[in-house]
Amino acid sequence: MAEYGIRTLYGDAVVRDVNDLTMADGITRKAEFTSEDYEIFAYNTMYVKSIYAGGVYTIKDKKYGSSSIGFRSTFTPDTCYVSTYVFTSGNNPSLSTYYRIVDIIGTDPTGYDQLQAIKNGSYGTGDILYEGSYDDAKSTGNLEYLKNPDESPSTDPDDPENENPRGLEHADLSPFDETDILDINSLPDPESFGNMDYGGVVRCYLMTEAQMQNVAAQLFTGGFWTDLKNKFSGLSDPLSMILSCIQVPYVPAGTGNQTFTLGGVRMENVDVGYTLSRYSKKDFGSVYIGEVWGTEKDYSNTSISIYLPYVGVREVDTDIVMNATCMLRCNIDFWTGDIVYLLHVSNTNSSSKYYRSESVPYRWTGNCGKRIPLGRVDNTGAVLKMVGGIAALGLGIATGGIGLMTAAAAPTAAAVGGSSAVAAASGASMIKAGAVGAGAGAMGLASGFKPTVQTSGGVDGASGYMDYQTAYFIIKRGVPTYPNGWRKSIGATRYQTLDISGLTGYTHFADIKLENMGLAVAEEVAELENLVKTEGIIL
């Protein structure tokens, strides 16, 4: 098997001609790249150094199987796994092992072109690092490029690489940093999560205030509660069937109308809206924040914050939103009131941080649900206590007994004389003073016969409802003073090595070492160097 170490434009690589190589796993591989920066254990474990931008690869994800992805917008080196013949698309290995892509060197994802370039002499002797066996080259110490990445400066002072930051991370030195794009369109659409139809187990009602009033009116009448309690033996707190009740500041999309039903018991003649969905996606539109001076003063002395309904004021980075179109969207879970804001930044200005990219650099969370407390008065407990009290006093119970209240309505006191049975009746009063007889003890017992109050939910701060319902940016700018003709007089900032012959106007130097100064003596050269570093010079 022919093997070459080569130095490509993108770094060092190992190229193996494995066209005829059939591995023990039965898979034939093509030429492939491997990285010399990581130890190659075997063909089952392979790290590659750099990825061909724009290439499409077949990868094997250990969990989900093979898939094809494109680079570089979605690729994440730390999480992607590659098949053993990553550079040949269309193959679907069944191997369970996986590889970690770090980076892939070269312009050809198959490695084939690189191999041909080696064979036809396109690579010079200086580019071919070794030929032959990788193991032999490694054992003899000929793999120079296998050393740890050289982070020390080049010994050649004129080597332009000294002007660039060094390190393992490949730094994009252009002013237009092509960042990884967090594309808002790649986010899941919450409205597409589908039906939340749980077959009658849980139902989400959407009610107008008028409908809510209808429900409330029926909620505390005898008929509905009677039916409910008849259905559920021992049910003492029907409000527990109401999981939550909130108000939201908009109208969620409804599915239709139906009769209000709770616990399978219909509330006749009360129609309310309902929905099978849970999430809403909303758009606030976009705002462009432009520079005023077109200088660093737009950034270094400007602070920007954003007000978001139901969240408050949050700081944002001026670098990110300045000179950019900011689109604000939110996703709302109206079952809970949770809201997630997404700020989507798009910029076509070459000086901006997010040039040519659309990204979602910010997200904030809040809650726009206003809880509505629910409660009712239940006299059941009071009746039971009274019965118990009567028995404890040894007082007679009217023939026929005292019916237990089954209705949810507040009892209406009705005084009757004598002993008479009180039939169990829904909604009817049932406590008759006479039935318990007069007596001091009875009076004392009466004080213990108080209805209980059952509540569901509570009252929480919903201050967002008292605040602006529109989102906005707050921009605070320091105002610079640019005197007339300032650039001619004192120049503007620069920090670069420049040929003086190409300059006109005021020039000030941070450093200069003059040479080939003709007739000038040392004192004059020193004076000139000092003058251009202190007073400057107008060319």
Next chain:
Amino acid sequence: MNITLYNNQSPRVVADKTLGPVGYSSGTFRATADVLRPVFQLDAGGVPDSCNYVGITDFGRFYYVTERRMITTNIVELQLEVDVRKSFLDEFKANRGIVDRQTNNYDAYLKDEKIPIGAKKALAVRSFPQTPFEGGNSNRVVMLVLGG
């Protein structure tokens, strides 16, 4: 030794000064001359009052007139100081250096400490054009129930 007398109206910081010739003179040195700070005694009639700058071809340099004294009624003494900017402009332009301020070749987004910022801040509000949140009776009560 030929001396060209000039009137210079350009500030010192200008390299290629705008010079108006105002006279010529010639002579010889009587003593050792300092090339960087020469002193000349010349016929006063040949040195107009407007002369404030001198060029000496033999020295290959230009000079500021730093002091002018009348030795006698007819003799004026000029004390000169070399103008290194103009004298060696061509050689200077053949070099390169690290420029940190320039009139035309600049980076507007590099921090500029020479431009002051006022203490008062300008405040601006930019609202998003629309909002999904409505008030009043449009709000909806969302009630989640069991067995609905």
